[in-house]
Amino acid sequence: MRLKDKVAVVTGAANGIGLAICKAFAKEGAIVIAGDIDEAKCRLEAEGMVARGAVVRAIKADVTNTEDVRSLIDSAIDEFGKIDILVNNAAIAVSGNITTMPEKDWDRVMDTNLKSVYRTIKAALPHMLKRKSGSVINIASVQAFRSWHDWTAYAGAKGAILSISNQLAGQFAEDNVRFNTISPGAILTPMNEKRAIEEGPEFLLKSEAQHAMKRMGTPEEVAMAAVFLASGEAAFITGGDIRVDGGLCTVPRYIE
Ligand SMILES: NC(=O)c1ccc[n+]([C@@H]2O[C@H](COP(=O)([O-])OP(=O)(O)OC[C@H]3O[C@@H](n4cnc5c(N)ncnc54)[C@H](O)[C@@H]3O)[C@@H](O)[C@H]2O)c1
Numbered sequence: 001m002r003l004k005d006k007v008a009v010v011t012g013a014a015n016g017i018g019l020a021i022c023k024a025f026a027k028e029g030a031i032v033i034a035g036d037i038d039e040a041k042c043r044l045e046a047e048g049m050v051a052r053g054a055v056v057r058a059i060k061a062d063v064t065n066t067e068d069v070r071s072l073i074d075s076a077i078d079e080f081g082k083i084d085i086l087v088n089n090a091a092i093a094v095s096g097n098i099t100t101m102p103e104k105d106w107d108r109v110m111d112t113n114l115k116s117v118y119r120t121i122k123a124a125l126p127h128m129l130k131r132k133s134g135s136v137i138n139i140a141s142v143q144a145f146r147s148w149h150d151w152t153a154y155a156g157a158k159g160a161i162l163s164i165s166n167q168l169a170g171q172f173a174e175d176n177v178r179f180n181t182i183s184p185g186a187i188l189t190p191m192n193e194k195r196a197i198e199e200g201p202e203f204l205l206k207s208e209a210q211h212a213m214k215r216m217g218t219p220e221e222v223a224m225a226a227v228f229l230a231s232g233e234a235a236f237i238t239g240g241d242i243r244v245d246g247g248l249c250t251v252p253r254y255i256e
Pocket residue numbers: 011012013014015016017018035036037038061062063064088089090091092112139140141142183184185186187188189190191192
């Protein structure tokens with residue numbers, strides 16, 4: 001019970017890594033406020049966790065909508081009076097060559113994957129500062145460090161998330177609000193299952209091959225890093241990044 005009675009807000013909580021984080025947090029005793037644009041799936045998953053004895057609330061929250069984000073944060077404060085942990089996980093995977101990517105796709109990636117982080121932190125941070133306590137975990141990606149073809153917008157958003165976390169970590173360290181990132185490698189989630197359907201089974205084989213460990217990661221493996229960063233065990237860790245990437249960043253550049 002490493003997170004007993006901690007209140008955690010997680011975005012993009014209905015599937016993949018966000019869902020695994022919610023389940024791991026709940027198992028460690030946290031109260032989980034699960035936000036997702038997919039309300040039905042979010043509710044279904046929350047009901048499953050509640051049936052196993054967890055305290056979970058499913059909230060419809062589109063991270064591109066400032067009102068939704070405010071309501072998500074307010075719902076935690078109104079019912080539980082505090083937010084101990086904020087996980088910025090919601091994102092979309094949209095690729096495109098920079099010479100041809102439509103501006104609307106670029107804007108959609110930046111709005112969902114990057115500006116969302118501004119929205120949630122802006123709403124949640126004052127509550128953390130008031131109590132001089134908080135752990136913000138932003139999900140980045142190995143894309144922030146390595147070059148792939150045609151993922152400029154996605155990689156740019158993830159790189160900015162690393163910089164923002166670093167900036168805020170220094171600024172709010174004395175207030176005991178910690179900011180860290182997790183950079184996953186390729187993880188088997190609906191995001192990649194969709195790509196496997198679109199690009200064929202070759203995609204999964206290539207994804208496995210790019211890791212030094214020659215396999216993809218699981219959402220649960222990412223979730224365990226989030227549990228650690230959220231817990232008191234990481235009390236002296238801020239401005240850090242944990243790569244959960246099976247050694248991907250240790251091997252030479254992956255060639256498409
Ligand atoms: N899967 C990977 O290989 C991988 C690798 C590196 C980083 N990541 C990052 O991990 C995080 C989770 O990825 P995943 O693979 O679990 O994704 P996923 O697509 O499987 O799940 C994402 C969840 O976010 C929700 N979502 C999408 N747009 C939203 C919005 N506007 N508002 C609220 N919710 C929204 C979806 O409904 C879904 O439940 C993302 O930040 C992603 O960039 C994933």
